[in-house]
Amino acid sequence: MTEHTGETHDEKLRRNVNELLQELRVAQAGVQILFGFLLSVVFTSQFRDASGFEKGLHMAAVVLAVAATALLTAPAAWHRLLFRTGSRENILTVGNRVVVVGLVCLALAITVTVALIAKVVYGAAAMFGVAGFAFLLFVVFWGVVPRLLNRG
Secondary structure, eight states, X not given: OBOTTSOBHHHHHHHHHHHHHHHHHHHHHHHHHHHHHHXXXXXXXXXXXXXXXXXXXXXXXXXXXXXXXXXXXXXXXXXHHHTTTTOHHHHHHHHHHHHHHHHHHHHHHHHHHHHHHHHHHHOHHHHHHHHHHHHHHHIIIIIIHHHHHHHO
């Protein structure tokens, strides 16, 4: 049976899985860069002198980056492990949900990272301002704008 696009259901699933995997490449690159930065920070002399709060923020960012990495790479791993089993529809359904949670973790990891940088460089007030601004950007561009685009 063909869909309104002229594709069979299987062709549409194959295309949707490929689109999901392509989209993940963009997010994965961001996570990799952030994760590399976070890993390198602990080997600096300034980090050794950081407060417990700053080290806690750093660890929170690392854990969120790890979660984002695991969640954003999961659909690619599932596809590779299950590609001959006819599981495309399940990969897409669960993969879409996992990717959304992974993007939330990525947004939070970035927000915590810039909060940490602002705290170290400018103090607590800047930390709250920068974190709030970063979080607001993600909410608007990843949450509000898609809903507005979906209406139109």
